[in-house]
Amino acid sequence: MSDKDFEKVDITIRSNTKDIFAFTKLVPNRIKRIKKASNESITDDPINDLAKKLHPKLQYLQIDQIIEETKSTRTYRLVPDAKRGTEQLAYFRAGQYLSLKVEINEEWITRPYSISSSPRESLEGYYEITIKKEEDEGFLTPFIWKSWKVGTKIISSGPEGFLYYEPLRDKKQILGLAGGSGITPFRSLAKSIAAGDIDAKLTLLYGCSDEDDIIFYEELKALEKAHPEKLKVVIVLSCEEITLKGCEAGFITKELIEKYADVANNSVFICGPQIMYDFIKKQLKRFNLPPKQIRREAFGEIKNISEFSGFPNDAVDKTFTIKAHIGGMVKEIPAKSTQSVLVALERARLAPPSKCRSGECGFCRTLLIDGNVYVSPISDWRREADKKFNYIHACSSYPITDLELIIPRTI
Ligand code: FES
Secondary structure (H helix, E strand, C coil): CCHHHHHHCCCCCCCHHHHHHHHHCHHHHHHHHHHHCCCCCCCCCHHHHHHHHHCCCCEEEEEEEEEEEECCEEEEEEEECHHHCCCCCCCCCCCCEEEEEEEECCEEEEEEEEECCCHHHHHCCCEEEEEECCCCCCCHHHHHHHHCCCCCEEEECCCECCCCCCCCCCCCEEEEEEEHHHHHHHHHHHHHHHCCCCCCEEEEEEEECCHHHCCCHHHHHHHHHHCCCCEEEEEEECCCCCCCCCCEECCCCHHHHHHHCCHHHCEEEEECCHHHHHHHHHHHHCCCCCHHHEEECCCCCCCCHHHCCCCCHHHCCCEEEEEEEECCEEEEEEEECCCCHHHHHHHCCCCCCCCCCCCCCCCCEEEEEECCEEECHHHCCCCHHHHHCCEEEHHHEEECCCEEEEECCCC
């Protein structure tokens, strides 16, 4: 709410006694109103209609445009597919993601992708997601790269995730630390700030390994030029040869952060690959910030789980058996210790619903009735009660013995 909105609010202040006596009339007044009401049954349900619009379980979309951003990055513009039931896109908050549900070789898998367009653009009828083709990214991005064309139909969740600006919680100044394709939520945020939809300032330190890998360079620099009082964009390049003017060389270190931001007065938002996050975490530790001042986009599975402290050496490279109870059925499937329980269940087409794939959303919550899992320390977002009663988040749990699970429902 702006100050102007507050001026419009009409408040009647009465005495304490009058307010107390008003309670005594609450029930009789309600009865009077009910008696006066029409006998016609109510067919409209505006509150539930609004909730469904804002939080749809699924959205049916199709690709309207594909934009080549760099040699390995593309932006896909997605519009609603009214023929399959989505007439309007759900509104979102800059920084949120969509969980896409994709069928490959008769197997349904989900992947989260940040929305790189702005919330305002969703009201104009489109979302954009920007995907980098990583060679070691498994089979989904190569599949998307090869098969997604204009007109391809997509199924997605509603907007999800917590990497958004919240004026009641966050400081007016945001320090964005982005790495590689982790720039996508910051593009959405920068556009929203530039458009005046978010009343905050953004200093963005964007780390890339090469000049050719910088995504949205021209666009971000144009936004900065148009709104220097609100946006500052610094490209940080770790390559040896740098031709681009105005960049910083090296990595996002404590010293570099201090050069551009008064960290104590910033809310810090981080999005990037795990290796960058591990590095930045160490740098930020030196500022001694309270955890609430740091927000991190958590999605993405961990690739090197066996290197985490506490992962048992004798489980590395082993394959265990998961006995999965689902409905009235019991199925036994193989599960590698270094792949999440979710991946094993997906391969066997037994997966519970999933969205973030990093322990945060709780959609893949599953009951462990026998055996042990290693839970990734950086993505253990389970509630205490869940821990006590042996619920795991399948996406952030790794089998270290044979397991027996009860799966609530499949995707
Ligand atoms: S998919 Fe979100 S917690 Fe597992």
